[in-house]
Amino acid sequence: MEVRDKLNGIFHEVFKDDSIQIKPEMTANDVEGWDSFSHVTLIVAIETRFNIKFSLRETMSFKNVGDMMKCIERKITP
Amino acid sequence: MPFNSLQFPLFFIIVFFLYLALKHKWQNRLLLVASCVFYAAWDWRFLGLVFISITTDYLCSLKIHASDSEKIKKRFLILSILINLSILGFFKYFNFFSANFAHLINLFGFTVHPYVFKIILPIGISFYTFKTMSYTIDVYTGKTEPTSSYLDYALFVIFFPLLLAGPIMRAGDLLAQITSKRKLTLDKFYEGSYLIFWGLFQKVFVADNLARIADQVFNAPAPYNGAAVLLATYAFAFQIYCDFAGYSNMAMGIGKCLGFEITLNFNLPYFATNPQEFWQRWHISLSSWLRDYLYTPISFTLRRWGTWGIGCALMATFLLCGLWHGAGWTFILWGAYWGALIIIYSLLKPLLAKIPGPKNAFGQKLWLVVRVVFFFQLVCLGWLMFRAESMGQAFLMIKSILVCNMHMPGSIPGIAIKSLLLGLCFYILIEAYQYHKSDVMVIYKSHYLIKAVIYYIVFYLIILYGVLGAQEFIYIRF
Numbered sequence: 167m168e169v170r171d172k173l174n175g176i177f178h179e180v181f182k183d184d185s186i187q188i189k190p191e192m193t194a195n196d197v198e199g200w201d202s203f204s205h206v207t208l209i210v211a212i213e214t215r216f217n218i219k220f221s222l223r224e225t226m227s228f229k230n231v232g233d234m235m236k237c238i239e240r241k242i243t244p
Numbered sequence: 245m246p247f248n249s250l251q252f253p254l255f256f257i258i259v260f261f262l263y264l265a266l267k268h269k270w271q272n273r274l275l276l277v278a279s280c281v282f283y284a285a286w287d288w289r290f291l292g293l294v295f296i297s298i299t300t301d302y303l304c305s306l307k308i309h310a311s312d313s314e315k316i317k318k319r320f321l322i323l324s325i326l327i328n329l330s331i332l333g334f335f336k337y338f339n340f341f342s343a344n345f346a347h348l349i350n351l352f353g354f355t356v357h358p359y360v361f362k363i364i365l366p367i368g369i370s371f372y373t374f375k376t377m378s379y380t381i382d383v384y385t386g387k388t389e390p391t392s393s394y395l396d397y398a399l400f401v402i403f404f405p406l407l408l409a410g411p412i413m414r415a416g417d418l419l420a421q422i423t424s425k426r427k428l429t430l431d432k433f434y435e436g437s438y439l440i441f442w443g444l445f446q447k448v449f450v451a452d453n454l455a456r457i458a459d460q461v462f463n464a465p466a467p468y469n470g471a472a473v474l475l476a477t478y479a480f481a482f483q484i485y486c487d488f489a490g491y492s493n494m495a496m497g498i499g500k501c502l503g504f505e506i507t508l509n510f511n512l513p514y515f516a517t518n519p520q521e522f523w524q525r526w527h528i529s530l531s532s533w534l535r536d537y538l539y540t541p542i543s544f545t546l547r548r549w550g551t552w553g554i555g556c557a558l559m560a561t562f563l564l565c566g567l568w569h570g571a572g573w574t575f576i577l578w579g580a581y582w583g584a585l586i587i588i589y590s591l592l593k594p595l596l597a598k599i600p601g602p603k604n605a606f607g608q609k610l611w612l613v614v615r616v617v618f619f620f621q622l623v624c625l626g627w628l629m630f631r632a633e634s635m636g637q638a639f640l641m642i643k644s645i646l647v648c649n650m651h652m653p654g655s656i657p658g659i660a661i662k663s664l665l666l667g668l669c670f671y672i673l674i675e676a677y678q679y680h681k682s683d684v685m686v687i688y689k690s691h692y693l694i695k696a697v698i699y700y701i702v703f704y705l706i707i708l709y710g711v712l713g714a715q716e717f718i719y720i721r722f
Contacts, residue, residue, distance in 0.1 A: 202535050202539055202540070202543070203554055203590050205540075205543075206543045206544070206547050206553070206554055206557075209544065209547060210547050210548070220544075222541055222544050222545070223384065223385055225540070225544055226381075226385040226387075226540060226541070227385040227386045229387065
């Protein structure tokens with residue numbers, strides 16, 4: 167499964183909305199319920215599902231979903 | 245030289261006409277010199293302190309950007325944060341911590357006298373320190389490219405409309421506007437003038453008149469009368485809001501006249517129905533700063549603790565938010581109160597979402613009014629703690645409300661209450677209209693006849709009832 171599809175599934179679960187279609191330019195303003203509380207849940211869910219660990223610097227550098235996807239891809243590429 | 249003083253218009257007119265005559269690069273140099281003059285008019289001795297922050301963050305961010313080593317990047321980030329927080333800590337918090345530390349030691353039976361310095365708080369220090377720190381952190385995380393121009397960076401930090409009380413704009417937004425050419429249009433000038441005019445009304449009519457009522461009760465010794473405390477708390481709620489929102493609107497307006505887009509700092513906060521929404525509408529630039537640079541790192545570090553981690557991060561953020569407002573226990577209490585409100589709200593949020601609201605349009609509007617009014621009472625309870633001179637006074641005042649002694653004392657004249665109601669009615673009506681249209685600029689965009697009537701009333705109220713003595717803005721003291 168591609169990173170994008172897997173990440174999309176995580177978004178569906180965390181924000182309880184199956185209609186979300188993630189795009190690279192998407193930000194927290196575009197997703198209902200994506201606030202500073204649910205952001206923590208989202209980060210933990212991504213780390214668990216992809217079996218990766220973000221650094222604080224990485225999470226603070228995310229400007230949109232695209233940055234998030236690139237970071238995940240970098241981490242899972244052997 | 246506050247915005248509501250008689251010197252400021254003269255200063256601004258001179259700067260504005262020189263600005264119009266210059267090209268982009270020299271406009272920036274002019275604004276830098278004007279900003280230094282503006283700050284020196286308060287206290288020239290602290291200008292050096294601003295430049296210590298500027299130079300530190302300018303050099304540290306260049307070093308961070310130039311280095312490939314994570315270790316070196318981190319080292320310069322820590323250096324920048326340490327220098328900034330040391331300056332802020334010394335000037336703002338030294339005496340507070342020294343006195344409390346001595347008090348703590350004395351509790352164990354020792355006799356220690358606190359070291360206390362005669363420290364004057366440099367104006368705007370909390371605002372420009374946060375601005376410079378966010379720049380270096382953004383360069384470290386890769387969100388912002390550092391500028392190589394020292395003078396442009398200095399202007400970003402010291403830009404006079406935002407220097408004393410924000411909005412705390414980020415480099416990605418303000419620095420980008422400094423380095424690129426700005427467009428001056430007549431529309432922007434009119435819009436800016438409207439914002440200055442409206443901000444002046446909020447400050448000299450609403451805030452400064454209400455200050456008299458709030459001060460009379462809060463500056464008096466105990467015992468307190470419940471009705472007077474309630475009246476003074478409501479008065480203070482609108483005083484602090486109009487004082488700060490007035491300042492922010494004037495800053496926005498001055499920025500617009502110079503071709504800048506300044507971020508909105510207040511978006512009708514008293515129409516919020518829950519604590520999360522309140523902080524999305526109140527002092528937006530500070531709450532987003534605290535979210536990005538304090539809450540995010542703490543909650544990330546504690547992310548494996550689940551709900552507890554989020555709760556701890558929220559409480560720590562709001563305690564520090566309280567402390568940011570001033571070195572005093574009442575501010576810390578206010579921060580703890582907001583932390584508790586937000587934690588309770590985040591726990592109850594799923595349950596609250598299940599409560600069915602009314603189906604018809606009228607019922608929905610009424611339900612919204614009920615929620616707004618209810619939540620406003622919680623906001624006001626926070627303001628009581630914030631404004632109280634001491635923790636003891638805050639508790640005595642809350643007690644006076646709880647025992648329901650609602651007999652209005654003779655010390656507060658009926659005329660004061662009448663003016664409070666009349667002035668506020670007009671103001672609240674305008675805000676309700678702005679909220680209804682979801683646009684804080686709706687009056688400016690209205691038909692010219694509506695505008696003419698409102699401008700006339702505002703002008704009349706400023707001239708006849710405005711407090712025209714250049715009263716200091718509250719937030720400048722933070």
